[in-house]
Amino acid sequence: MANEARSFQFFDSTKAGATEGAARVGATVVGADVVLKGNLKSAGDVLIAGVFEGDVACDGRVTIAAGATLIGAVGAAEVVLGGKVQGNSVATKSLTLLSTAEVRGDVTTPQIVIEPGATFVGRCTMPQSA
Numbered sequence: 001m002a003n004e005a006r007s008f009q010f011f012d013s014t015k016a017g018a019t020e021g022a023a024r025v026g027a028t029v030v031g032a033d034v035v036l037k038g039n040l041k042s043a044g045d046v047l048i049a050g051v052f053e054g055d056v057a058c059d060g061r062v063t064i065a066a067g068a069t070l071i072g073a074v075g076a077a078e079v080v081l082g083g084k085v086q087g088n089s090v091a092t093k094s095l096t097l098l099s100t101a102e103v104r105g106d107v108t109t110p111q112i113v114i115e116p117g118a119t120f121v122g123r124c125t126m127p128q129s130a
Contacts, residue, residue, distance in 0.1 A: 028058075032067065039072075046076070048083070055087075064102035079109070088122075 027045045030036055034050035045060040051076035053071045056062050061078040064070050068083035079091040082098035088105045089095060099117035108125045 030068075032065075064101075066098065073105075079107075 002082040014112060021059065028040065028042045029092045030046075030048045030050045030052055032049040035052075036050070037053040039054045040046065040058075041050070042058040043060075044058065045059045046056055046062045048056065048063070048067040048068045048070055051069045053055065053069060055073045055075075057075040058068065059077060061080065062074050062076040063080040063083055064074070064083045066082040068085065070085045071087060072087070074081075074086045074089040074091075076091060077093045079089050079095045080098065081089065081096065081101045081103055084102045086104045089109075091105070091107070091109040091111075093109075094113070095107055096113045097115060097118040099115040101115075101118040101120070103119065104121045106122045106125070108127065109118075110118055110126055110128075112124060114120060114127065117124045
């Protein structure tokens with residue numbers, strides 16, 4: 001994998017666990033052994049490492065870890081998808097599909113990165129910057 005050394009502040013693409021996100025102050029973490037249903041809105045970053053059914057919105061970064069599942073919409077400044085996502089995603093700054101991502105839904109973002117190996121079934125809309 002060409003991007004093995006690349007790491008994100010909140011999530012290292014070579015790891016599937018929640019330990020990177022748990023250390024970040026103000027982060028909301030849904031652990032790998034957790035199943036949640038409902039909607040989540042946070043002023044800080046969000047890391048989903050388990051199963052989440054509902055919509056997720058935050059002002060910072062939403063990360064869906066490798067091995068995690070999200071059934072619902074995502075909205076954030078930055079969105080990093082590494083697990084299974086069924087629903088639309090909106091990122092106001094950037095959206096990244098890691099090599100482990102399986103995404104079924106439309107994405108809207110001004111900047112997108114799709115790593116080799118990612119699965120993406122949907123449409124991508126890239127609005128022009130103001």
